[in-house]
Amino acid sequence: MTETQNLPKLPNSDIVYRREIKSFVRREGRVTPAQERALKELLPKFGIDFQADRTLNFIDVFANDNPVWCEIGFGMGHSLAHMATSMPHINFIGIEVHRPGIGSLLNQVQQLGLTNIRVMSHDAVEVLKLMIPAQSLARVLLFFPDPWHKTKHHKRRIVQLPFLDLLHSRLTHEGVFHSATDWQPYAEWMLEMMDSYPHFSNASGQANFAVKPTYRPETKFERRGQRLGHGVWDLLYLNHLED
Numbered sequence: 475m476t477e478t479q480n481l482p483k484l485p486n487s488d489i490v491y492r493r494e495i496k497s498f499v500r501r502e503g504r505v506t507p508a509q510e511r512a513l514k515e516l517l518p519k520f521g522i523d524f525q526a527d528r529t530l531n532f533i534d535v536f537a538n539d540n541p542v543w544c545e546i547g548f549g550m551g552h553s554l555a556h557m558a559t560s561m562p563h564i565n566f567i568g569i570e571v572h573r574p575g576i577g578s579l580l581n582q583v584q585q586l587g588l589t590n591i592r593v594m595s596h597d598a599v600e601v602l603k604l605m606i607p608a609q610s611l612a613r614v615l616l617f618f619p620d621p622w623h624k625t626k627h628h629k630r631r632i633v634q635l636p637f638l639d640l641l642h643s644r645l646t647h648e649g650v651f652h653s654a655t656d657w658q659p660y661a662e663w664m665l666e667m668m669d670s671y672p673h674f675s676n677a678s679g680q681a682n683f684a685v686k687p688t689y690r691p692e693t694k695f696e697r698r699g700q701r702l703g704h705g706v707w708d709l710l711y712l713n714h715l716e717d
Contacts (some may be wrong), residue, residue, distance in 0.1 A: 509577025516580040517593065522567075524596035526604045535592055536565045541612035544569065546598040546632070547619055551579025556691045558583075558591045564612075566591045569598040599637065606644050609715065614641055616653040617690065621660035633664050635671075642673045645713035650677070654690065654708045656699055661707035674711040684710040 505513070522535065532542050544567040548554040554568050568591060570576050576595055583591050594601055619632050633653065641651050651674065655661050661683065669680055678684045686692075686708045696706055 503572070503574050505574050505577060508581055509574055512577040512580035512584070513573060516584055517576070517595075520580060520583055520591060521593045521595070522605075524594060524601060524605065526600075528605060529607055530605050532565065532607075532610060536590065538565070540565045540590070542567060542610065543613040543615060544602075544606070544611050545615040545617070547616065548575065548579060549618075550575045551582055553617060553691050553693060554579060554591065555582040555586060555588065557689055558588050559586055561689065562590055564590065567594065567606075568592070569594045569596065569601055571595060571597070599632070599640065602640050602644055608643055609646050609649075611644050611649055612646055613650045613652060614645060615690075616651070618655055618693075618695075619653070619660075621655060621657035631660070631663070633667060635667070638667070638671050638674070642671075642713055642715075647713065647715040649713045651711045651713065652684075652687070652690070652708065654686070654706060656696065656704055656706045658705060658707065661709070664709055665707075668709060668711050673714050673716075675714060677710040677712055684708040 522530070533539050536542075540563055542565045543557075545554050545557075546569050548568045548570050549572075551568065551570075554566060558564070558566050568579060570579070570593070573595070576593055579591070579593060582588075616632070621631070645651065651668075653664055655664070665681065665683065668674055669676055676682060686706070687710070690708070700706070
């Protein structure tokens with residue numbers, strides 16, 4: 475048996491991919507009764523099951539052809555629910571692996587009557603690679619990812635060259651990758667990596683961070699950090715497909 479024999483293939487392709495080092499760990503925390511109820515009752519309605527051999531058709535998923543934004547790691551879902559409420563003309567795919575956060579977002583979706591959010595509970599890289607169509611996302615959002623502070627853990631950071639290749643293939647022409655972090659070394663890491671990547675251009679000019687877009691709400695954690703003098707850095711990059 476070869477080492478690749480049991481590894482999944484990309485849909486409609488003979489290309490085999492290897493499982494990357496995970497950029498996250500599952501820190502479940504306590505699931506409240508309300509969150510557990512949402513996972514049981516609302517996830518079947520607003521969730522999308524991961525299927526390695528299925529490519530999503532967003533018109534079928536949302537019953538419209540509005541632009542699709544994808545948020546990777548939405549936490550407790552407050553920012554995602556806020557954006558979906560304020561931008562009903564945008565469809566949102568939210569990807570998160572932590573059950574309390576998924577339950578929290580689902581409750582907000584129900585309470586706010588939102589119809590433009592779908593939720594996936596799986597590794598975001600595998601979702602992008604295996605289920606998201608090429609050149610289909612208008613924007614990918616990555617807010618406050620784990621910075622993996624220790625040097626020996628930098629290989630776990632999600633923003634790496636293979637991830638940028640994947641984003642490039644999934645974003646539309648001039649689609650946007652928007653990331654934000656409160657950890658300056660990680661902000662500088664992303665800025666250097668993104669500025670050197672040939673298929674993205676810095677919307678604020680080479681070597682510059684972006685002014686926070688109005689659509690990204692500030693979190694309580696972010697406001698508390700700012701009162702303590704902590705910074706937050708936003709980065710916005712435009713995707714450019716080859717002619």
